[in-house]
Amino acid sequence: MLKTAPAESPAATEDLPSRKDSAPEDLGPAIHPLIDGERTPGSGRLLEIIDPSSGTPFAKVACAGSDEINLAAEAAARSSALWRSTPFKQRGECLRRLGALVYEDRLTLAELIAREQGKPFVEALTLELLPALDHLKFITHRAEQYHGGLAVDPRHPYYTHKQAHYLYDALGVVALVTPSPLPFAVPLIQVAAALAMGNAVVLKPSERTPLCALRLGELCEQAGFPPGVVNIVPALPEDALRLVAHPKIEKAFVTGGLVAGQSVMATAGCAPRPVVLALGGKHPAVVAGDADPERAARGVVWGALANCGQNCGSIERVYVEERVASKFLERLLFEVDKLIVGEAMDDGVDLGPMTTPDRREEVHRQVTQAVEGGAKLLRGGVMPEGHGYFYPPTVLLEPTEDSSVMRDETLGPVIPIVVVESTERAILLANDCEYALTASGWTRSADVAGRLMQGLRAGVVTINDVLYSFGEPAATWSGYRKSGMGQNHGTPGLREMSRQRFVSFDPAGTDAPVFCYPYDDTATTMAQSAIDHLHAPTRVGRLRALARLMRLPRFRGRVSPRAVLFAKKRQIR
Numbered sequence: 001m002l003k004t005a006p007a008e009s010p011a012a013t014e015d016l017p018s019r020k021d022s023a024p025e026d027l028g029p030a031i032h033p034l035i036d037g038e039r040t041p042g043s044g045r046l047l048e049i050i051d052p053s054s055g056t057p058f059a060k061v062a063c064a065g066s067d068e069i070n071l072a073a074e075a076a077a078r079s080s081a082l083w084r085s086t087p088f089k090q091r092g093e094c095l096r097r098l099g100a101l102v103y104e105d106r107l108t109l110a111e112l113i114a115r116e117q118g119k120p121f122v123e124a125l126t127l128e129l130l131p132a133l134d135h136l137k138f139i140t141h142r143a144e145q146y147h148g149g150l151a152v153d154p155r156h157p158y159y160t161h162k163q164a165h166y167l168y169d170a171l172g173v174v175a176l177v178t179p180s181p182l183p184f185a186v187p188l189i190q191v192a193a194a195l196a197m198g199n200a201v202v203l204k205p206s207e208r209t210p211l212c213a214l215r216l217g218e219l220c221e222q223a224g225f226p227p228g229v230v231n232i233v234p235a236l237p238e239d240a241l242r243l244v245a246h247p248k249i250e251k252a253f254v255t256g257g258l259v260a261g262q263s264v265m266a267t268a269g270c271a272p273r274p275v276v277l278a279l280g281g282k283h284p285a286v287v288a289g290d291a292d293p294e295r296a297a298r299g300v301v302w303g304a305l306a307n308c309g310q311n312c313g314s315i316e317r318v319y320v321e322e323r324v325a326s327k328f329l330e331r332l333l334f335e336v337d338k339l340i341v342g343e344a345m346d347d348g349v350d351l352g353p354m355t356t357p358d359r360r361e362e363v364h365r366q367v368t369q370a371v372e373g374g375a376k377l378l379r380g381g382v383m384p385e386g387h388g389y390f391y392p393p394t395v396l397l398e399p400t401e402d403s404s405v406m407r408d409e410t411l412g413p414v415i416p417i418v419v420v421e422s423t424e425r426a427i428l429l430a431n432d433c434e435y436a437l438t439a440s441g442w443t444r445s446a447d448v449a450g451r452l453m454q455g456l457r458a459g460v461v462t463i464n465d466v467l468y469s470f471g472e473p474a475a476t477w478s479g480y481r482k483s484g485m486g487q488n489h490g491t492p493g494l495r496e497m498s499r500q501r502f503v504s505f506d507p508a509g510t511d512a513p514v515f516c517y518p519y520d521d522t523a524t525t526m527a528q529s530a531i532d533h534l535h536a537p538t539r540v541g542r543l544r545a546l547a548r549l550m551r552l553p554r555f556r557g558r559v560s561p562r563a564v565l566f567a568k569k570r571q572i573r
Contacts, residue, residue, distance in 0.1 A: 031214055033214075061210050076202050076229070091143075117183050162504045182311070287318065295442070298331075304316070436482075438466075459480060
């Protein structure tokens with residue numbers, strides 16, 4: 001394990017760690033899809049799962065083909081009717097057992113995440129297992145509240161006697177398509193939310209990291225979920241479209257890249273069925289002139305480089321106000337120079353490898369293009385030799401706004417920095433982007449914080465912190481523009497996993513609905529008086545209209561005068 005050395009130019013070299021040559025591992029038997037509670041031989045391609053630290057395979061997974069995807073959807077459809085009618089007490093017990101099993105297995109799971117995806121062991125604990133357990137506890141508690149429905153407080157004074165609720169019904173079968181950067185946390189959170197709301201699930205994990213999802217399926221079995229409620233189908237990307245298009249699927253939740261999201265949306269639109277898309281991001285960080293340079297630098301470095309920058313919420317653009325730029329930049333380089341790059345399971349490692357070689361190539365292409373376009377390379381930027389998919393932490397100063405590293409999603413350990421004359425200019429540049437998922441600001445001032453929260457156009461905006469909202473169970477994870485649509489996490493995420501219905505019961509002994517037949521002169525007088533009572537611009541006009549209504553026997557027989565006269569002041573708003 002070696003500390004990365006500062007690079008002075010694109011031609012500088014880096015001595016990054018790599019595993020020594022060794023004999024190939026015995027990969028053992030292939031791991032199969034989990035369908036209807038059984039391991040089902042996959043008819044698709046046989047995948048070798050690569051350890052990003054060494055670049056060598058360590059396991060085999062048999063992909064599901066179209067036949068297995070059909071079997072999984074059919075199994076989920078059969079089981080969903082039983083599961084949705086299961087009392088929430090039993091659902092909650094299964095979810096709590098799942099949480100206990102994840103906790104008991106946390107160290108083994110962290111090792112699996114580190115080996116399959118490449119993040120350091122400690123990041124597997126803090127960025128995946130801790131949020132997963134927190135969300136699971138939150139989901140179990142909040143879903144129980146939704147199970148009995150949420151009371152609605154009627155606002156119309158003629159309907160205050162009614163007992164109204166929102167009911168949240170299960171959708172049926174939901175399809176989940178999840179990515180490689182967070183191969184355990186994202187699937188677990190979405191599976192738990194779907195199950196808590198009474199749905200059955202077909203999960204297609206990334207073909208790069210299917211082992212974590214398959215292990216999640218095993219844990220669900222151990223927790224007592226009935227066969228067919230959770231089905232795991234590792235498959236190639238094109239098979240995600242087969243899953244989304246399956247007639248048994250009621251809704252699709254897709255976390256991934258823009259191209260994948262566009263294809264899924266087009267496919268779902270032909271069905272038609274609803275989708276929730278959590279796609280790419282191009283997180284701008286705005287460092288205001290009054291920011292604490294040390295705190296901002298430490299936050300930006302971690303927010304940009306955690307998980308080797310492979311988070312859709314990673315900082316990918318930094319706009320720093322010129323009056324603090326020199327101190328901020330000095331401190332940022334100091335923080336970068338302390339980082340240790342190494343194999344995911346080695347002690348003290350800050351950055352592991354990237355998950356795939358093609359992503360590393362794309363990151364290097366963006367960096368090279370930026371330097372050729374005039375950006376100053378302050379650190380990193382050199383493709384290392386040796387085994388594994390390592391890439392050094394890279395800092396660019398003043399890349400052009402039209403460069404790929406400033407416009408396209410990078411998903412790598414790169415920090416592009418642009419100096420601006422004011423916070424307003426920083427906000428303007430930050431918003432000039434097709435992505436709108438997350439953003440952050442750094443300031444000591446509550447007033448500046450308010451301007452940043454209002455001005456930065458993103459689904460999630462955090463001031464003086466970054467990435468934490470993924471680990472806050474009550475926070476939503478949502479974007480717009482090319483970052484997606486719909487809501488994940490929090491109570492809005494639970495609602496996305498259900499159908500909201502409005503129901504009411506009228507216990508009053510009235511003789512008919514308020515504005516029921518016959519449509520005679522009395523009906524006309526009652527309608528005109530009701531409009532005046534509720535909407536006349538003056539209090540005198542409203543009271544006169546109420547007096548007219550009270551003189552009508554039909555109104556008194558259909559609306560409780562006591563409710564109208566003595567209920568709390570109610571306005572339709």
